[in-house]
Amino acid sequence: EEAAWAASEPTIEANVAAGVLSYTVTPGAGVKDMYILAVPNPLYYDDDTLTYMLSINPAAIKVSEAYSGTIDGVYDQYCVAVAWTDEAGNIYQAKKVEKK
Numbered sequence: 001e002e003a004a005w006a007a008s009e010p011t012i013e014a015n016v017a018a019g020v021l022s023y024t025v026t027p028g029a030g031v032k033d034m035y036i037l038a039v040p041n042p043l044y045y046d047d048d049t050l051t052y053m054l055s056i057n058p059a060a061i062k063v064s065e066a067y068s069g070t071i072d073g074v075y076d077q078y079c080v081a082v083a084w085t086d087e088a089g090n091i092y093q094a095k096k097v098e099k100k
Helices: 002-008 047-056
Strands: 011-017 020-026 031-039 061-063 067-072 077-086 091-099
Touching: 002 077, 002 091, 011 077, 011 091, 020 031, 020 077, 031 067, 061 067
Parallel strands: none
Antiparallel strands: 011 020, 020 067, 031 061, 031 077, 077 091
């Protein structure tokens, strides 16, 4: 499972300029679906909450290929979280949290 996670782990690139977070998420090999959730303030999102939020949140973007997006109102820190499934249906997650 660890090898599958490592092979499929997405690349999360993100930066903030003038309060706008721009991000790009690129899946690794073997990814079936990705659920992307960008939030201006990650303080309320721990790992368990993120898994739940990403799996049921209608605001999470479901994609199967690289995706770029923006969110504004980002000033102190942000979180870009990604949950993804492989062909076998296993779910994994990663997140990028940053302070300016």
